[in-house]
Amino acid sequence: MIDLKKLLYHIIFILVITSVGHAQQSLLLWYDKPAAAWTDALPLGNGSLGAMVYGGVQEDHIQFNEETLWSDGPRDYNRKDAYQYLQPIRTLLVEDKQAEAEELAQEHFMGMKSNEVEYPFKKQQWLNKVRSDTVYALPLFNDAKWLVAKVPTRDGWEKEGLAGLDGAVWFRTTFDVSNEFNNEELIINLGKVRDIDYTYINGKLVGVDSGANTVREYHFNSSLLQKGKNTIAVQILNFGDKGGFADKSIKPGYFTIRAAHHPAQKISINNNWKYFIQDRTPPELPAYNASYLAFADVFFKWKLNGPTTAYKRILNLDSALQTVTFTNNNIHYKRTYFISYPQQAMVMHCIADAKKAINLEAVFSTLHPNYTLKKINDTTLGIYLQPVHGALKATAFLSAHAINGNTHVTDSSIVVGNADVVTFYLVAATSFKNYHDISGNPEDSCLRRLSALNRLSYATIKAQHIKDYQSLFNTFSVSFGKPNNLLPTNQRLIQFKNNQDVSLLALYMQYARYLLISSSRKGTQPANLQGIWNDELTPPWGSKYTTNINLEMNYWSAETLNLSSCLQPLFSLINDVSTTGEETARNYYGISNAWVLHHNTDIWRGTVPVNASNHGIWVGGSGWLCLPLWQHFLFTADTAFLRNEAYPIMKKAANFYKHFLVKDSATGWLISSPSNSPENGGLVAGPTMDHQIIRQLYKDCIMAAAILHTDSLFAYSLAQQYKKIAPNQIGKFGQLQEWLQDVDDTANHHRHVSFLWGVYPGSDITPKDSALMQAAKQSLLYRGDSGTGWSLAWKINLWARLKDGEHAFQLVNDLLTPAIQNGKESGGTYNNLFDAHPPFQIDGNFGGAAGIANMLVQSDMNKIELLPALPTKIPHGNVSGICAVSDFKLSFSWKDGSLQQVTVTSLSGLPCRLRYKQYVTDFLTTKNGVYHFDGKLNIL
Numbered sequence: 055m056i057d058l059k060k061l062l063y064h065i066i067f068i069l070v071i072t073s074v075g076h077a078q079q080s081l082l083l084w085y086d087k088p089a090a091a092w093t094d095a096l097p098l099g100n101g102s103l104g105a106m107v108y109g110g111v112q113e114d115h116i117q118f119n120e121e122t123l124w125s126d127g128p129r130d131y132n133r134k135d136a137y138q139y140l141q142p143i144r145t146l147l148v149e150d151k152q153a154e155a156e157e158l159a160q161e162h163f164m165g166m167k168s169n170e171v172e173y174p175f176k177k178q179q180w181l182n183k184v185r186s187d188t189v190y191a192l193p194l195f196n197d198a199k200w201l202v203a204k205v206p207t208r209d210g211w212e213k214e215g216l217a218g219l220d221g222a223v224w225f226r227t228t229f230d231v232s233n234e235f236n237n238e239e240l241i242i243n244l245g246k247v248r249d250i251d252y253t254y255i256n257g258k259l260v261g262v263d264s265g266a267n268t269v270r271e272y273h274f275n276s277s278l279l280q281k282g283k284n285t286i287a288v289q290i291l292n293f294g295d296k297g298g299f300a301d302k303s304i305k306p307g308y309f310t311i312r313a314a315h316h317p318a319q320k321i322s323i324n325n326n327w328k329y330f331i332q333d334r335t336p337p338e339l340p341a342y343n344a345s346y347l348a349f350a351d352v353f354f355k356w357k358l359n360g361p362t363t364a365y366k367r368i369l370n371l372d373s374a375l376q377t378v379t380f381t382n383n384n385i386h387y388k389r390t391y392f393i394s395y396p397q398q399a400m401v402m403h404c405i406a407d408a409k410k411a412i413n414l415e416a417v418f419s420t421l422h423p424n425y426t427l428k429k430i431n432d433t434t435l436g437i438y439l440q441p442v443h444g445a446l447k448a449t450a451f452l453s454a455h456a457i458n459g460n461t462h463v464t465d466s467s468i469v470v471g472n473a474d475v476v477t478f479y480l481v482a483a484t485s486f487k488n489y490h491d492i493s494g495n496p497e498d499s500c501l502r503r504l505s506a507l508n509r510l511s512y513a514t515i516k517a518q519h520i521k522d523y524q525s526l527f528n529t530f531s532v533s534f535g536k537p538n539n540l541l542p543t544n545q546r547l548i549q550f551k552n553n554q555d556v557s558l559l560a561l562y563m564q565y566a567r568y569l570l571i572s573s574s575r576k577g578t579q580p581a582n583l584q585g586i587w588n589d590e591l592t593p594p595w596g597s598k599y600t601t602n603i604n605l606e607m608n609y610w611s612a613e614t615l616n617l618s619s620c621l622q623p624l625f626s627l628i629n630d631v632s633t634t635g636e637e638t639a640r641n642y643y644g645i646s647n648a649w650v651l652h653h654n655t656d657i658w659r660g661t662v663p664v665n666a667s668n669h670g671i672w673v674g675g676s677g678w679l680c681l682p683l684w685q686h687f688l689f690t691a692d693t694a695f696l697r698n699e700a701y702p703i704m705k706k707a708a709n710f711y712k713h714f715l716v717k718d719s720a721t722g723w724l725i726s727s728p729s730n731s732p733e734n735g736g737l738v739a740g741p742t743m744d745h746q747i748i749r750q751l752y753k754d755c756i757m758a759a760a761i762l763h764t765d766s767l768f769a770y771s772l773a774q775q776y777k778k779i780a781p782n783q784i785g786k787f788g789q790l791q792e793w794l795q796d797v798d799d800t801a802n803h804h805r806h807v808s809f810l811w812g813v814y815p816g817s818d819i820t821p822k823d824s825a826l827m828q829a830a831k832q833s834l835l836y837r838g839d840s841g842t843g844w845s846l847a848w849k850i851n852l853w854a855r856l857k858d859g860e861h862a863f864q865l866v867n868d869l870l871t872p873a874i875q876n877g878k879e880s881g882g883t884y885n886n887l888f889d890a891h892p893p894f895q896i897d898g899n900f901g902g903a904a905g906i907a908n909m910l911v912q913s914d915m916n917k918i919e920l921l922p923a924l925p926t927k928i929p930h931g932n933v934s935g936i937c938a939v940s941d942f943k944l945s946f947s948w949k950d951g952s953l954q955q956v957t958v959t960s961l962s963g964l965p966c967r968l969r970y971k972q973y974v975t976d977f978l979t980t981k982n983g984v985y986h987f988d989g990k991l992n993i994l
Contacts, residue, residue: 080537080561081371083887085109085544088367088378092117092589093873093884093894094544096369096376100395101575101623103482104586107391109367109378114354114389117589118400119346120448121579122486124657126344127445131165131634131660136642139163143728144716147739155728156667156737163642164670165662167340168443176337177293184222184291184333191254191287197226200328206245206309210300211329218421218591219297220442221334225288227327229311231279239314240279242286242323244270246301250291256284266300273314286323289332294339295592334423338443342664344656346582346597348589349482350420350437350450354402357413358382371561371568374523375516385411394519395575398503400480401519403512410459412473416452417466421591429465434504438497441591449496450482453504455512477512479504489630489659526571529616530935532560534928544885550870556928559866559906565887566611566903569896570620574608579657580623581608585896594893599627601675602653602732603806607844607897609682610815610851610904613689614911616935616943621686625699627655628679632703635661635676639710648710649703651675653732669733673714673726676707677747681815684754688915691941691962693761701758705765708755708772711748715779718794723780731792734804740794745780746812746819752776782812782819782826789836790819790829803838805845807852810834814848814855817914821857831856839865842881843889847901854908854923862909863925869902913938917967917974920946920953940964953989960985 088110089095095106101121108115139162146155169176189195203214205227211219242260244253250264253272256279261272290298301308312320360383367378376391390403404412418427418437425439434453440446452468454461459473470476483499485492507515537557538546546558573585583604584597599605605624612621635649638661643650651661653672663670683700686692715724718740726748727739735741752772759769785796792798792809810830812818819826834852841849846869853862871882873890882890889898909923910933918938932947941962947954953970960966960979967976968991975991986994 080533080539080557081564082539083369083371083543083561083565084539085367085542085885086365088365089115089886093888093890094886096367096886097569097572097585097587097888098374098376098391098393098400099569099572099586100393100398101573101578101586102398103393103400103480104573105391105393105400105480106587106589107367107376107378109376109389111362111365111380111382112356112358114356114378116352116354116391116400116402116480118349118352118450118480118482119586119588120349120450120482120484121586122484122657123347123349123441123446123448124344124486125347125441125444126168126341126656126658127492128490128658129166129168131342131658131662132637132641133162133164133166133662134641136163137640137644140643140728143737144739147728147737148719152736152738159663159667159671159728159737163663164667165342165660165664167342168344169338170340173337173340180333180335180337181291184289185252187332188252188254188289190224190226190289190330190332191259192257193285195226197328197330200226200330202326203329205327206299206301206304206324208300208302208304210248210296211298212296212590214298216297216331218423219331219334220292220294220339221297221336222289222291222332223298224330224332225290225298225327226285226329227323227325228283228285229321229323231281231284231321233281236276238276240274240276240311241314242272242274242311243308244288245299245304245308246270247288247290248295248297248300249293252289254285254287254289256280257287269301269308291336293336294341335442341596342662342670343596343598343654343660344444344658345591345593346584346588346657347441347444347591347593348421349448350418350422350425350439352452352480353417353419354478355415355417360384371564372524372527373520374527374568374572375520387411390516392516392519393572394515394522396518396522397507397510397515398481399507399515401512401515402478402480403516404476404478406474409474410472412456412459412476413471414469414476416454416468416470416478418450418452427465429463432463433461433468435463435466435468436497436500445492446484446486447496448482448484449500450480451500451504453479453507455479479507481507486657489634489657523571526617526619527564527567530567530933532563532931532933532936533557534560534931537561543887544872547870547872547883547885547887551867554927558870559928560931562870562887562899563611563615563903563906566899567615567617569899570608570612570617573896574620574623576619576622578623580605580627581896581900583895583897587896594891594895596656598654598656600654601651601679602672602808603848604844604895604897606678606682606815607847607901607904609900611900611907613685614907614937615903616937618686618690618937621682624682625686627659628683628703629699630659631655631661631679632676632706634659636706638662643710643714645710645713647706648713649676649706650710650714651679668736669730671728671737672730672732672744673711674729674732674744674747676710677744677751678811680704680707680751680754681747684758687758688939689937689941691964696758697762701755701762701764704751704755704758705768708751709768711751712772712775715748715775718780721780721794722778724775724778725780725794732806732808734802734806734808735793738793740780742782742790742792742794742809743811746782746809746816749776749779749818750812750816782823782829784825784829787832787836788829789833790826792833798833798836800836802836803840805841807834807837807845807848810852814851814908827856839868842891842895843869843883843898844891844895844901846881847889847898847905850902850905851908854905855912857923859909859923859925862905862923863927866902866906869898907936911936911938911944913940913942915939917969918942918944918958920944920956920968920970921948924948924951926951940966942966948989955989955994956987956991958985958987959983
């Protein structure tokens with residue numbers, strides 16, 4: 055007999071799971087299994103809150119971030135007397151004493167590190183404390199209660215359950231000796247260790263060393279050993295980043311004891327070791343910049359029985375919704391996840407087609423050792439934390455709202471039993487207000503957001519989220535043919551090169567737009583090296599803002615792909631560093647009423663040289679960041695923005711270079727010194743990239759002053775100096791010179807192509823400069839096609855700007871190569887379509903999308919060119935909502951490689967020149983006018 059009630063419930067369930075808009079198949083990332091790794095999980099974000107959803111069945115894992123949770127705190131980064139060393143450094147460079155210049159600069163011209171002054175004393179105090187007790191090295195010490203770890207490891211103890219740990223850790227193991235040694239010299243090899251190790255054999259210290267790249271190989275006499283069981287004990291002291299036995303290139307001979315003169319005689323110590331955390335409070339390691347930090351994780355532990363079938367997880371780019379569906383024990387389940395910008399919250403909604411089928415426990419977890427869990431009320435659990443070496447306080451609340459069933463909250467978990475439906479809301483905040491004010495109350499912020507959520511239904515929250523998101527996402531569409539969506543996305547990636555599933559490129563473009571909307575919204579921080587997603591306390595390169603390519607690349611596609619509003623966080627950062635950079639301009643260069651930024655910044659807006667003098671003293675960051683300001687004006691024709699926001703910042707940046715440039719005694723040209731060509735060749739005078747950036751800035755400032763009818767004398771002074779700046783030069787190999795001197799090495803395949811900045815993203819070299827364009831092409835050929843994710847993305851844009859769509863497409867192929875093959879990781883793309891540097895960096899996603907867009911349209915103040923670098927592998931397609939300079943929006947299609955039709959919408963009423971191959975049309979427009987053309991640009 056049919057259970058009508060259950061049948062009705064099942065029908066309602068099916069209607070619900072198919073009601074989230076029928077998204078274009080080309081806008082789905084989907085997978086037939088849960089994520090096994092972080093780079094398999096799928097991202098969600100609203101600019102301030104980011105999450106990675108694993109989609110597990112029995113245990114669902116959500117790792118989340120809050121944009122303002124960084125290490126360190128407000129501080130002064132400037133070395134006050136640095137300017138005294140500027141001229142001595144310049145003099146050493148003139149005398150061709152690069153090594154001496156770098157040494158002097160490293161000591162006196164780099165920025166101040168956090169905790170720099172106090173650190174030596176604090177470190178010695180801590181060392182004395184942890185070294186005072188060596189009982190753990192004694193053979194008879196009882197380590198029965200110690201935990202066990204497999205040694206060696208390639209990634210340190212972070213991968214062995216000790217993530218986020220810095221401090222002192224003891225490791226012990228035993229080995230048997232069956233034969234007696236006769237006064238022989240033996241060698242123990244432990245591979246590389248981070249940071250300091252004290253290695254004992256049977257209680258005797260046999261070696262001490264430090265340094266992450268030093269292989270620990272210690273010699274000792276066989277008299278230390280005894281027949282039978284012997285003990286090795288290693289105390290490892292780690293101050294930051296990865297700790298322990300951390301050697302990615304574990305080689306034969308590592309973790310052995312061997313006879314010095316008979317290498318074949320050896321004992322393996324590659325086995326399970328026991329470990330004990332002695333102390334996890336080392337002093338803060340001095341750092342030039344802060345790091346963006348993981349916040350916490352939520353684990354949903356489901357009570358399910360029986361087999362699971364029909365599993366599918368989907369990220370719908372059309373609605374920014376993730377779903378996980380499966381059948382367990384003949385019950386159909388669906389979980390829906392999203393992060394709402396209007397409500398500033400993450401939502402997880404769980405339903406099933408049976409009553410009382412929702413049974414689970416939700417718990418917080420975090421890598422931060424300083425945290426507290428607390429019951430907030432009968433539906434809400436809170437986590438409070440503070441970074442070990444950070445001033446910020448942070449709070450997150452998880453709240454459960456169940457239909458029927460029961461909800462029980464303790465100080466450690468939320469348990470939901472026998473519910474029909476449950477919706478979880480996650481909110482998070484820190485005490486950050488701005489880069490110099492951290493007086494915010496994160497608990498109050500979380501309470502306000504939950505209170506607002508409680509007044510709305512789930513349906514309303516979801517509808518508001520979709521409406522808000524689609525107001526940005528739906529402004530653009532692209533198709534390169536019928537999508538091959540029968541395969542999971544990871545399988546499409548694997549087969550891309552062979553099958554030429556070019557529709558995957560359209561998905562890749564839209565995914566980049568999704569990522570930008572998710573990581574950069576009005577009022578938030580800009581997208582960092584990983585957007586807004588990071589699962590570590592010591593992320594690669596601090597997951598900060600690297601301004602010699604990476605931050606800028608994050609926004610290369612924003613204007614063209616119709617996401618201009620997502621630039622606001624970048625403009626906010628530029629405004630901040632234009633303020634903090636004034637102090638750096640004074641302290642390091644003795645220049646007032648000007649600002650400078652070097653190659654890195656962070657949430658605290660440091661602008662000083664950092665890291666090492668051979669690459670950290672680069673003055674181009676401020677000039678480069680003026681380019682997106684000017685381009686925003688070009689694309690939007692927004693004169694008010696130019697007058698009130700962009701030009702004042704551009705003028706002060708130009709004023710810095712006006713006073714910074716010096717005369718080269720050999721040529722008489724004005725050059726940039728000291729600086730470098732990122733991140734290649736060390737500290738030099740006169741790198742080509744600097745001069746391209748400065749010329750571009752001067753040209754843009756002169757034009758802006760004319761448009762605004764202001765600063766004619768200042769503009770004149772820039773024009774006069776412009777003529778004297780060292781020009782682009784063609785070297786002896788027909789290449790564009792990277793430096794002032796013709797010293798390029800054609801065998802150098804460095805990932806940076808900084809000296810080609812003038813071709814793209816700048817316009818210091820244009821097709822009118824045919825000889826220079828050919829030299830740039832020759833340099834690009836010498837540099838080669840290999841590279842990490844963002845490097846490949848830059849080269850794609852360069853080849854597109856050179857109008858070589860075939861070469862650009864070849865590099866797109868490389869960019870979409872699976873990053874992990876045969877257990878090895880390289881540049882390319884992860885299963886979730888994140889870009890691999892490796893590891894993950896988001897700039898390749900954004901830069902790759904910009905490169906594909908550059909194949910379709912290129913524009914400047916003089917013209918819009920359609921399909922300038924269309925590869926033969928994309929013979930058919932259409933695009934709608936793509937943007938061009940002077941506030942034009944375009945829709946066009948092509949077939950068999952030929953343009954079919956074009957629609958131009960003029961939002962500002964400016965004149966337009968349209969070009970396609972040999973066809974050119976000039977026409978006047980009116981504001982909001984719409985104009986139609988055929989494939990030969992005849993007006994329709």
